[in-house]
Amino acid sequence: MAKLSLRNISKRFGDTQVIHDFSAEVDHGEFLVLLGASGSGKSTLLRIIAGLTDPSAGDIIFDNLRVNRQSPRERDIAFVFQSYALYPHLTVRENIAFPLALDRFKGWHHIPGISAVARRVFGSSKEIAKQVASVSSMLGLDEYAHRKPGGLSGGQRQRVALARALIRDPSMFLLDEPLSNLDAKLRAELRGEIVRLHRLTGKTFVYVTHDQVEAMTMATQIVVLHNGVVQQHATPQEIYARPANTYVARFIGSPPMNLMTSAVDDGQPALGGLRLPAPAGIRLRTGTVTLGLRPEHLTVSADVGGPGLAGTVRRIEDLGADTLIGVQPDPASGLKMWELNQDDLLWIRQTGQTRLMAGDPCTVTPEARMASYFDGDTGLNLAPAETSAALLPG
Amino acid sequence: MTTQEAPPIPRPAPHKLRLKVPGNRNFSKPARYVMLAALVLFSGFPLYWMLNTALSQDSELYGQAQGWWPHWERLADFGDLIGSVPIFKWLTNSVVIAGGTTLLSLVFAVLAGYALSRFKFHGKGAAGFLLFATQMLPEALLVVPIYALFASLGLLNGMGGLILANVAFTMPVSVWIIKGAIDAIPYEIEEAAAVDGCPRVTILSLVLTPLILPSIAAAAVINFFDGWNEFLLAKTFIAERDLWPASVGLASFIGQYLTSLNSVMAAALLFTLPALIFFLLVQRRIVSGLTAGSVKG
Numbered sequence: 001m002a003k004l005s006l007r008n009i010s011k012r013f014g015d016t017q018v019i020h021d022f023s024a025e026v027d028h029g030e031f032l033v034l035l036g037a038s039g040s041g042k043s044t045l046l047r048i049i050a051g052l053t054d055p056s057a058g059d060i061i062f063d064n065l066r067v068n069r070q071s072p073r074e075r076d077i078a079f080v081f082q083s084y085a086l087y088p089h090l091t092v093r094e095n096i097a098f099p100l101a102l103d104r105f106k107g108w109h110h111i112p113g114i115s116a117v118a119r120r121v122f123g124s125s126k127e128i129a130k131q132v133a134s135v136s137s138m139l140g141l142d143e144y145a146h147r148k149p150g151g152l153s154g155g156q157r158q159r160v161a162l163a164r165a166l167i168r169d170p171s172m173f174l175l176d177e178p179l180s181n182l183d184a185k186l187r188a189e190l191r192g193e194i195v196r197l198h199r200l201t202g203k204t205f206v207y208v209t210h211d212q213v214e215a216m217t218m219a220t221q222i223v224v225l226h227n228g229v230v231q232q233h234a235t236p237q238e239i240y241a242r243p244a245n246t247y248v249a250r251f252i253g254s255p256p257m258n259l260m261t262s263a264v265d266d267g268q269p270a271l272g273g274l275r276l277p278a279p280a281g282i283r284l285r286t287g288t289v290t291l292g293l294r295p296e297h298l299t300v301s302a303d304v305g306g307p308g309l310a311g312t313v314r315r316i317e318d319l320g321a322d323t324l325i326g327v328q329p330d331p332a333s334g335l336k337m338w339e340l341n342q343d344d345l346l347w348i349r350q351t352g353q354t355r356l357m358a359g360d361p362c363t364v365t366p367e368a369r370m371a372s373y374f375d376g377d378t379g380l381n382l383a384p385a386e387t388s389a390a391l392l393p394g
Numbered sequence: 395m396t397t398q399e400a401p402p403i404p405r406p407a408p409h410k411l412r413l414k415v416p417g418n419r420n421f422s423k424p425a426r427y428v429m430l431a432a433l434v435l436f437s438g439f440p441l442y443w444m445l446n447t448a449l450s451q452d453s454e455l456y457g458q459a460q461g462w463w464p465h466w467e468r469l470a471d472f473g474d475l476i477g478s479v480p481i482f483k484w485l486t487n488s489v490v491i492a493g494g495t496t497l498l499s500l501v502f503a504v505l506a507g508y509a510l511s512r513f514k515f516h517g518k519g520a521a522g523f524l525l526f527a528t529q530m531l532p533e534a535l536l537v538v539p540i541y542a543l544f545a546s547l548g549l550l551n552g553m554g555g556l557i558l559a560n561v562a563f564t565m566p567v568s569v570w571i572i573k574g575a576i577d578a579i580p581y582e583i584e585e586a587a588a589v590d591g592c593p594r595v596t597i598l599s600l601v602l603t604p605l606i607l608p609s610i611a612a613a614a615v616i617n618f619f620d621g622w623n624e625f626l627l628a629k630t631f632i633a634e635r636d637l638w639p640a641s642v643g644l645a646s647f648i649g650q651y652l653t654s655l656n657s658v659m660a661a662a663l664l665f666t667l668p669a670l671i672f673f674l675l676v677q678r679r680i681v682s683g684l685t686a687g688s689v690k691g
Contacts, residue, residue, distance in 0.1 A: 050589065052585050052588070052589075071588070072585075072588055072589040073588070073589065073590070073591040077589065078589065079585070079586065079589045081582045081585070081586060083580060083582050085580065085582035085583050085585065085586035086583075086586075087583065087586075087587075087601055088583075088605060089604040089605055098587075098590055099590040099591060102590050102591035102592060102596075103591060105591070105596075110593060110595055110596045112595065112598070112599035112603075113599070115596050115599050115600050116599065116600060119600060164586075164590075168590075
């Protein structure tokens, strides 16, 4: 049972500061996802929690106990590695039994030579064999018990790694991009498996990934990291509905939120030539703001000349259940896409198929009340956290 | 609309591809056998000739041309040929010296190789270089200083001292072999073991050592043969005849006026056998090490 508190953690490698003053509280039983691009410091943070890396400053607290100086073993955590890190010379059964066998070691069992015998003897004891059997049947590993990791597929190897983590009944599970080396179908399957394990054990999970789908589907809390700085710490729903800043807005969602520069006059933002109603709950000052609209909050029609933004269809991506349409706004509409958008297209998500073809003229209409507004200079979301909560379903 | 059973997903037909090993196609099977036979003959003939000579009489060796076929009937006299010297005592000494050298050298090499591979410490580069530098100095250069040192430490005329000196010369190579092997093992495996509750020494003995076994076997072969063949130090340090290793004993057959060639060859044959047996024992591990090096955790 562990509640995890991280207080003012920072980490430097030489001259590079990888983590800047990170603080977070994670309640017992939460599923926290550390989400970020590569180099964001998310893996380092996880290793600091595990005790595999020492922080340069700050405190790691497990339930009121400062564990900075404790070894990974003493912290009673389980760690699942991206590369599985199974013991190649041991069978699946022996791999899973390894932590339990080690738990029974007394001081003198660690003497080289004796340790190999002790591991074998303890590992094949009835009690451990029973536990191994129950965990491996839970993860569908029964038939591979006597194989070595080299004879398993990637998905099976990661299952073995999960079983090895699970069998110890640790206070906390730490997972470092466990699904990154797997193909899409297996990833979806194991995602379900990990969520199931989380429900089953009720333990705290800290999960590192760069994959927003994993984050959105598994997490109860997400921390978005960028260059070692926390961008937002919130529930997946809030992160999607009210990204704290333009970075999060562009990082979450596929395709990400459309961002454009909007001139504000008398509290009313403009979308190109289109004047939008003043947003509820936010007082916009005259000047410019960054306006964000998710692809599903835009609709596109073939009627030219109707109310809305005129543009030309440039890209169509049919995903089956829905279709992504990339529209280039007419220069005449006066719409200016945000400078950091990768392409100058306004992406629209539409359910089902479309009759539009690339090159067709079209009109785009926004669902103005769903728009997000960010400070033009700092990029911070102008809406206070509470108002967006009202937009959440339920 | 009637429901129709989904057609089976077509699978690619199993390929009847032969492994394309470069060079393999250039020779027919008989040609390959002929070449292998030539190789076996080439490396096996000296052994055979050693046996043949050992079973010949001195008169044949110095007088007439030596026959192609060994005189098997002389096998019974084999004992007499070498009975005049304590050859089995010498061989036992050699086994003790080579075995002790191998064991001690490997223990040090695994520890040193691990430290050089995984730890950061001051003087790490220097330590690695110094180990390397020992290989640049010829043994002959160091015999005298080591002799003086051993004389004052009372290590002369004993196998213990000889083992120590041998280890000093053979260990650096083993350290480099084992460091290389540990370098190739993903770090995460060690971290996983640490999370599972292993202290350093247990990580090394339970996880790393089994994984680098092929390299340890390779280092063992090098150490054992170095210890087995070593002559200069043994000849210098050990005066007592009963403590000689076989290499020194063998040399004592060479007389100033008379060298009994068949006795030398008989003894040399006995000297070769244990080394051959040791190699046969470990060679499978070495070969498997060459192919199984790419285990990914």
